[in-house]
Structure formats: structure tokens, C-alpha cells
Amino acid sequence: MSRLAATLLATAIFAGSAAAAEPLKLGFVAPMSGAQAEYGLQMMNGMKTYMAQHGDSVADRPIEIIVKDSGGPNPDVAKRLTQELIVRDKVDFLVGYGFSPNAFAAAPLATESETPLIIFNAASSTIPLKSPYIARVSMTLAQHAYGIAKWANEQDIQKVYTLYADYAPGQDANKQFKKIFTAEGGEIVGEIGVPLSSPDFGPYMQRIKDAQPDAVFMWFPSGELANTMLKSYRERGLEEAGIRALGTSDLVDDHSLDSMGEDAVGLITSAHYSAAHDSELNKAFVETYAEIDPDTRPNFMAVAAYDGLAAIYKVTEDLGGDVSNGEKVMELLTGMTFESPRGPIEISSEDRDIVQNIYIRETKDTGEGLYNIEFQTMPMVVDQGKE
Numbered sequence: 001m002s003r004l005a006a007t008l009l010a011t012a013i014f015a016g017s018a019a020a021a022e023p024l025k026l027g028f029v030a031p032m033s034g035a036q037a038e039y040g041l042q043m044m045n046g047m048k049t050y051m052a053q054h055g056d057s058v059a060d061r062p063i064e065i066i067v068k069d070s071g072g073p074n075p076d077v078a079k080r081l082t083q084e085l086i087v088r089d090k091v092d093f094l095v096g097y098g099f100s101p102n103a104f105a106a107a108p109l110a111t112e113s114e115t116p117l118i119i120f121n122a123a124s125s126t127i128p129l130k131s132p133y134i135a136r137v138s139m140t141l142a143q144h145a146y147g148i149a150k151w152a153n154e155q156d157i158q159k160v161y162t163l164y165a166d167y168a169p170g171q172d173a174n175k176q177f178k179k180i181f182t183a184e185g186g187e188i189v190g191e192i193g194v195p196l197s198s199p200d201f202g203p204y205m206q207r208i209k210d211a212q213p214d215a216v217f218m219w220f221p222s223g224e225l226a227n228t229m230l231k232s233y234r235e236r237g238l239e240e241a242g243i244r245a246l247g248t249s250d251l252v253d254d255h256s257l258d259s260m261g262e263d264a265v266g267l268i269t270s271a272h273y274s275a276a277h278d279s280e281l282n283k284a285f286v287e288t289y290a291e292i293d294p295d296t297r298p299n300f301m302a303v304a305a306y307d308g309l310a311a312i313y314k315v316t317e318d319l320g321g322d323v324s325n326g327e328k329v330m331e332l333l334t335g336m337t338f339e340s341p342r343g344p345i346e347i348s349s350e351d352r353d354i355v356q357n358i359y360i361r362e363t364k365d366t367g368e369g370l371y372n373i374e375f376q377t378m379p380m381v382v383d384q385g386k387e
Contacts, residue, residue: 021057023064024316024323027085029078029106030096030120032069035223038255039098039301040069043120046298046305047095049289050313058313059321066091070102078102079109086113092323093118095308098301100124100168107131114326116333118308121301124172125385128352133326135333135352137311137345138304139272141169141219142176142385144248147270147358147378148217149180152246157214159189160246163204163229164219166193173219173248176385181217189213196225201232208243209236215244222253222299230263244268249372252363254299257370264363264370272356273300273342276371285341307340311347314338346380353383 028047030040047065056063066089068081078097085091086109094110094117097103103122107130110117119127119136128134152160160181164170170193178188190211192204208216216238220226233245249271252264275286275297285306289298315332316323323329335349346355358381361372 021060021062024058024061024312024321025089025091025093026063026065026312027068027082027089027091027094028065028096029068029070029081029085029094029102030098031072032067034071036072036098038296039121040067040096041293041296042255042299042301043096043098043305045289045293045296046120046302047309048292049285049298049302050306050309052288052292053284054309054313058316059319061316061321070098073099073101075101075105079105082106082109086115091115093312095305095312096120097122100127103127103134104130107134110134116323116326116329118311120304120308123169125353125383129386132352133330135311135330135347136354137307137347139300139354139356140383140385141173141248142383143272143354143356143358143381144270145173145176145219146180146381146384147360148246148248148268149177149186150184150378151268151270151360151376152181152215152217153184153186157186157244159187159213160215160217161189161208161211161213161243162191162217163208164191164193164217165196165221165225167196169221170219172385174217177217177219180384194220194229199225199228201229202236205232205236205238209238209241212241213243215246218245218247218251220251222250222256226251226253227256227260227263230260230267234263239266249273249300252372254297254372257297257363257372260370262365265365267363269361269363269372270358271300271361271372272354272358273303274359274361274372274374275299276366276373277342277359278374279341279343281339282341303341307338307342307345310338310340311336343377344380348382351383351386355380355382357381
């Protein structure tokens with residue numbers, strides 16, 4: 001049985017354990033197939049980890065997760081699936097949404113139906129502004145870009161070349177890095193937007209090497225593209241030329257580190273979560289996750305889904321199980337604070353976006369595998385990408 005099939009079966013078991021009480025229905029929209037199937041798997045595992053620790057019912061209502069496979073960044077598909085969940089399945093919450101275009105497509109439907117929508121990953125800054133019924137528990141690219149740009153300023157890195165995947169998230173990360181880095185005197189000596197389809201990084205790396213910056217800021221989605229880019233960085237000798245590699249968490253996703261190998265060692269990145277985060281809550285999260293799925297390591301999507309369920313459980317308990325009034329649900333979500341495996345988090349009272357610590361990390365071989373080791377904390381960073 002495939003891991004995805006096992007996950008869906010396990011979900012059915014959770015739903016099937018429901019007693020006579022009316023279930024609390026969560027409409028889960030995420031990629032469960034194709035190149036980004038791991039997104040859905042991580043989120044599902046995160047939810048299952050929370051239920052394993054806190055029970056599969058809340059306020060006497062058993063949890064039922066209705067899975068809808070968006071297959072990737074497909075806004076038309078995500079819109080249709082969201083409509084089905086609202087009209088046919090009559091879900092209490094919409095959850096998931098791995099990609100920003102999918103979340104944007106769902107926003108008007110959440111508003112029209114007054115259905116709370118909890119974002120587990122989509123990272124474009126303006127998403128919560130598209131509906132008063134959206135709250136985000138994941139992160140924004142602007143938060144990550146802020147962290148690594150501020151750290152570069154502190155290290156007296158003066159000249160940076162930027163290299164990014166040339167689509168909306170990459171453009172957002174590049175824009176925010178440039179804004180923060182240059183505001184404190186840094187200089188951008190060049191930038192390259194790279195097409196997503198099978199790029200040859202060699203010429204790009206040579207161009208950067210010839211420009212002789214102090215560092216290169218890189219943003220690429222986690223997975224094969226990031227791996228290929230880092231390999232080219234090594235092969236072209238940029239590190240030996242004194243050009244430091246900086247990036248955000250996508251480059252060195254916990255889930256992908258083992259496949260990246262030594263190419264990832266030494267990379268400095270910013271992020272809101274590492275599987276190696278040093279807290280008792282995170283250790284318990286990682287241990288329970290391993291019982292759910294021994295073949296993968298939890299990443300930032302898993303912890304967001306875990307926290308999304310924590311928020312849903314708290315709201316449902318506070319309302320005595322009656323979450324039929326979407327406006328009341330959003331009032332309780334707005335300004336909510338609690339401790340996560342990543343550290344303290346808040347759903348902003350200003351815009352229902354996530355406020356959280358951003359950590360600066362170095363990828364190291366710990367002897368028990370590659371991990372992103374946090375060495376500096378920037379406390380409770382708000383999103384600045386809406387400005």
C-alpha cells in the first residue's frame with residue numbers, strides 16, 4: 001500500500017471512529033498527487049499528529065476530514081473543490097491550501113458562505129486581506145526574507161546578488177529581501193529570475209561569480225529545483241570564491257535534507273520551524289509524528305497543520321461545539337495566541353496573519369543526519385509584505 005493510500009485509509013478510520021454525535025467537518029484542499037504530493041502528506045500527518053496527542057474529537061464532536069486533491073497550483077480546480085465542500089459536504093472549516101493561487105481562488109467562496117478558512121501553507125502576503133473569513137497559521141515569504149536580510153546587514157555583508165524562481169512566490173521573496181537589505185545600506189549588484197522549467201544553472205552561477213558579490217540570496221521551492229541549484233553553486237566554486245549562500249527555508253526543507261546531502265551543509269537560511277527546534281513541545285511533536293509516519297520527517301507544513309488543528313479545537317471548545325456562526329469563529333481566532341512546536345505564535349488582531357519567531361539557521365551534519373540548527377532568534381516577526 002502506498003503512503004498516500006495509507007494516509008487516506010487512516011483518515012477514514014479517524015472519521016469512522018465517530019460516535020453518534022454530529023462530526024466536525026474539515027474540508028481539506030491540498031495536493032495529494034503529482035509532483036507536490038508530499039505537501040498534502042505533510043499537512044495530513046500534521047493533523048493526525050495533533051489528533052494522536054489530543055484525541056480525535058472536540059466538544060463531543062468527532063473530527064471528520066474530507067480530502068480534496070488539488071494536484072498542485074490549480075486555482076480553477078481549487079475553486080471547484082472548495083465549492084463542493086461548502087455546498088455539498090457542508091463543512092465547518094476549510095483547511096489546507098498549499099499554494100497561493102489556490103487560496104486566492106477560494107477566498108470569495110469563504111466570504112460568500114461565511115465559512116472559516118485556515119491556511120496551512122500558502123505564503124503570499126495579501127491572502128488574508130482577500131476575505132474576513134481567512135486566518136493563516138503557516139508563514140509568509142516576506143517574514144523569511146526579512147529575517148535573512150536583517151541577518152546579512154548585521155554581518156556587514158554589503159553586496160548581494162539575488163537568484164530566484166521567476167514566478168509569484170520567488171518574485172515576492174526577491175522583492176522583500178531587496179527592500180529590507182537595501183534599507184540599511186546594502187547593495188544589490190545583480191538579480192536573475194530563473195524559469196521553472198528545467199533551468200541550466202551553470203551560466204547563472206558563472207555570471208554571479210564574475211560579479212564578485214559578498215553573498216548570493218537564493219529562493220527556490222523545495223525539492224528537485226533547489227537541489228539542482230545548490231549542486232551548481234558548489235560545482236562552480238562560488239563558496240571557494242568567498243560568495244556566501246543565503247536563502248529561506250524552502251531551499252533546505254527538513255523533508256528534503258537527506259536527499260540533498262553535503263551540498264546543503266553550511267547554508268544559512270531563515271525560517272519559522274526546524275525539526276531540530278530545541279523545545280520539549282517540539283520533541284513530543286517529532287516523536288508522535290514518527291509514530292504516524294516513520295518514513296518522513298516533519299517540515300514547516302506539518303507543524304502548520306498541527307497548529308491549525310490546535311486553533312480549531314480551541315475555538316470549538318470555547319463555543320461549546322457550535323461553530324455554525326462563522327463570524328463568531330473568526331472573532332475568536334483573531335488575536336489568538338498559543339505555544340507551538342515552533343515557539344510562540346499569534347494570529348494577528350490586525351489582519352489574521354501569523355506572527356511568530358523567525359530563526360536564523362545553519363545546515364549541519366549532526367552525525368544523526370542533516371539538520372537546520374537554529375543559532376539566532378528574531379522574536380515575533382509580523383508580515384511586512386502587505387506594505
